[in-house]
Amino acid sequence: MRTDFAATRAMFHLPEGVIYLDGNSLGPLPKAAAARLARTVTEEWGEMLITGWNRAGWMALPSRVGDRIARLIGAPPGSVVMGDTLSIKVHQALASALALRPDRRVILSDTGNFPSDLYIAEGLARMLGGAYELRTVPPEKVADAITEEIAVTLLTEVDYRTGRRHDMPALTRRAHQAGALAIWDLAHSAGALPVDVTKGGADFAVGCTYKYLNSGPGGPAFIYVAPALADTARPALSGWLGHEAPFAFDLDYRPAPGVERMRVGTPPILQLAALEAALDVWDMADIADVRARAIELSEAFIAGVEARCPTLALASPRDPERRGSQVSFRHPEGYAIMQALIARGVIGDFRAPDILRFGFTPLYIGLAEVExxxxxxxxxxxxxxxxxPEYKTRARVT
Amino acid sequence: MRTDFAATRAMFHLPEGVIYLDGNSLGPLPKAAAARLARTVTEEWGEMLITGWNRAGWMALPSRVGDRIARLIGAPPGSVVMGDTLSIKVHQALASALALRPDRRVILSDTGNFPSDLYIAEGLARMLGGAYELRTVPPEKVADAITEEIAVTLLTEVDYRTGRRHDMPALTRRAHQAGALAIWDLAHSAGALPVDVTKGGADFAVGCTYKYLNSGPGGPAFIYVAPALADTARPALSGWLGHEAPFAFDLDYRPAPGVERMRVGTPPILQLAALEAALDVWDMADIADVRARAIELSEAFIAGVEARCPTLALASPRDPERRGSQVSFRHPEGYAIMQALIARGVIGDFRAPDILRFGFTPLYIGLAEVExxxxxxxxxxxxxxxxxPEYKTRARVT
Incomplete structure (x- = not known):
């Protein structure tokens, strides 16, 4: 391995007495992000005021950071841009894809997709009128459901509850054979697994950055558009910063060339600054190493839990190649069990109705934490x- | 006056040697925002990790901050929620309004509106199909253009270039008389002028927070929905945090009650924390005082400039009641003049093709700066x- 995981770990702040197995939901604080935010606030916003948009390079941040994300997902420079939330980026990708397949009316997704992706698709289909349909099938039926009716497949590579992983290249090929476009949600992939949107042939890819990319709560999302489509895809949500010349203040919209057209409004500079600093760890880490180590950790966790806890049922695929970087177990009292664990410093999370979820993030977690x-x-x-009783009272959790 | 402007000024960091007349574009750094961000990063994100969503109250921030914005725009508690960018909120308001007037097809706006509002409307009309139309008329023709064809008026109260102010209550009445809904963009109003969306009868209002509300670059937007509509308006962009029960992870979307349905994705906690701290100044400031003082300052500025600079032509209405909190002058060499001013520490901004724009923000600017x-x-x-030559080379400015 070329990655020095002791060195990457030293780049994060981890609280005393905590074993953090929830980096799949919110990554911990990179020390560089705290320092960078302080600089952005005091030296840039505080001292440069409005001139920070040019002098501090704020206006270019969504593309500059996009290029760093691009390297992690096998995308060429200039094909990824940052902004908004993942739900917004799903809407943009989906609306663009439907406009590129005007003769088709069906969006195909699966019941294991993150609900917000389904909600956004449902909302868009409703907005576009009765002829559009969101069709959801069980994850294992997706391949068979890709017919010539399908305009676009909207799939998340890794299931947020079970960690089940779709075969992205195979499903993308199948979509293309049927004349459909393929959108991939990489929320649980980017920074966790080797992803190659170019070889995999994805038409659009979207993802968030506050999980495995450690950008902090509410960090901005990303969108990738395949270069072959980027100059023809309609951006939907055609905001001024996706305009060819935003500061000409023309009355008519003309999309910017390429993926820049997917920008919408004024970018969240504080969150982007934190993200940019958080990405420094990838200058020292190889995603193939991260993946290999995550498999070691998750295999050790499964073996240990199955040996010690016979009433917990593995909810994730047993084959590590068929799951992402998280492992889930089911138990009817999953909520209370997770509360008891958190009270003892082991932080995972609970997903209704009965899933205990644990993420394995080698950048800052090792075998000692797993044990x-x-x-x-x-x-x-x-x-x-x-x-x-105190573990059974449900608060609103994420 | 009840507001102690020396005290409010002490709450901001203002760089040495700068006269900042661009708070209408980006407000300066409130000292409390810097301190709050540092705490949010180190004590909340750093120490609480994922549990910050509950323990630090992150999940409630969009509503809690929304209630504080509500007080500034005459909205009742529970009618405003934060998130996304202004362009996204315009899209949501517009899509919701059109769905509430299904028998009408025309969106009415004006050529003085901020271009992004027009671009978003144009994009939405195109997405909804050929029958929809965005109709733009000159600002002074808006009242006459409100006919029974109009589904919704989409207007910005204060013109971003000239500061011209629409008569919001009168135009809203006129829209309602014609059976249309009224959306108001308060980007240059919230924190600058007394606004009363309740008395004024606005159906939807949207705005940004990085101008007169000093939330920092890329701070989140707000959306207000009139309580009478809030439970029937379709949210558009139906993301998971606008769901009635986001953490049930149901496959079907059910909108949350009231304005909460306008939430979309995971909120930008770092930007919201800065905003919440930035709003503390309003515990000490009365918006009527701010407005009265801003008029004094702008009147002094106009008188001074007209006496000293005969080649600059006032582009703003001369009657202070008919303009917002900014004053603009035209000059063919406006760009170079603004660069020369900035080089000498006077920061305003330039808007193509020939507008020099100066904002008057009494929370931290007084008569000495104007002089x-x-x-x-x-x-x-x-x-x-x-x-x-060095002042004439155009960089990309905001």
Whole structure:
């Protein structure tokens, strides 16, 4: 391995006494992000004021950071741009794809997709009128459901609950054979797995940055548009910063060349600054190493939990190649178990109705944490320590 | 006056040697925002990790901050929510309004509107199909153009270039008389003028926060929905955080009650934290006082510039009641003049093709700055100090 994981770990702030297995939901604070934000606030916003848009390079941040994300997902420079939230980027990709297949009316997705992707698709189909349909099938039926009716497939590579991983190149080929376009949501892929949108042939890809890319709560999303489509795709949400010449203040919209047209409004500079600093870790880390180490960690976790906790049922695929970087177990009292774990410093998360979810993020987590988490989970389950009223009162959790 | 402007001014960081007359584009750094961001990063993100969504109250921030904005625009609690960018919020308001007037097909706006509002309307009309039309008329023709064809008026109260102010209550009444809905963009109003969306009868209002509300570059936007419509308006961009129960992860979308349905994706917590701290100044400031003082300052500026600089032509309405909190002058060499001013520490901005724009923000600007700016502008014009090649090379400015 070329990646020095002790060195990458030293780049993060990790609280004392915590084993953090939820980097798949919110990555921890990179030390460089804290320092960068302080500089952006005091030296740029504070001292440069409005001139920061040019002098501090704020206006170029969405593209400059996009190019760094591009390297992690196999996209060429100039094909990724940052901004908004993942749901907004799903809407843009979907609306663009439908406009590129005007003779077709069906969006195909699956029941394992993150609900917001489905909600956005449902909302768009409704807005476009009765003829459009969002069709959802179980994940394992997707390949068979790709027929010549389908305008676009909208799939998330890694299932947010179980970690099940779609075969992205195979499904993309199948979509193209049927004349459909393929949109991939990489929320649980970017920074976790080797992704190659170019070889894989994705038409659009979208993702968030606050999970495996450690940009902080509410960090901006990204969108990739295949270069062959980028100059013809309609941006939808045609905001001024996607205009060919935003500062000409023309009354008519003309899309910018390429993926820049997917920009919408004024970019969130504070969040982008944190993200840019968070990406420094990738100058020292190789995604193939990260993936290999994540598999080691997750295999050790599964083996340990299955040995210690017979009432927890593995909800993730057993074959590590068929799952992402997280492992889930089912238990009817999953919520209370997770609360008991968190009270003991092991942070994973719960997904309704019964999923305990644990993420493995080698940039800052090693085998010692995995063994510690197995031991504490074992203690909680052996002693039914979760069976207390205070662990059963549900707060709103993410 | 009840507002102590020396006290409010002390709440901002203002760089040495700068006269900042561009708070209408990007407000300066509130000292509390810098401190709050540092806390949010190190104590919340750094220490609480994923549990910050509940423990630090992140999930409630868009509504909690929305309630504080509501007080500034005459909206009741629970009627404003934060998120995304202004362009996205324009899209949501417009799509919702059109769905509420399904028998009408025309969006009415004016040529003085901020281009992004027009671009978004144009994009939405195109997405909805050929029957929809964006109709733009000169600002002074808007009232007469509100006919029974119009589904919705989309107007910005204060013109971004000239500061011309629409009569919001009168145009809203006229829209309602014609059976249309009224959307108001308050980008140059919120925090600058007394606004009362309730008395004024606005159906939707949207705005940004990085201008007169000082949230920092790329701070989140707000959207207001009149309570009578909030439970029936379709959100458009139906993302998971606008769902009635986001953490149930249902496959079908059900909008949340009220304005919460206008939430889309994961909120930008770092930007929201800066904004929340920036709003503290309003605990000490009365918007009526701010408006009265801004008129004093702008009147002094106009008088001073007209006395010193006969080649600059006032582009703003002369009646202060008919303009917002900015004053604009035209000059064919406006770009170079503004560069020369900025080089001498007077920061305003330029808007193509020939507008020099100056904002008056009494929270941190007083008569001494106005007099200083007049003197420097006078020197620049008297000596044609702007007539140098280095001031004429256009960079991309905002």
């Amino acid at each position: 510690g988490a197995v031991k504490i989970l074992g203690d909680v389950m052996d002693g039914t320590l979760w069976d207390r | 200083g700016a007049v003197k420097i502008l006078g020197d620049v014009m008297d000596g044609t100090l702007w007539d140098r």
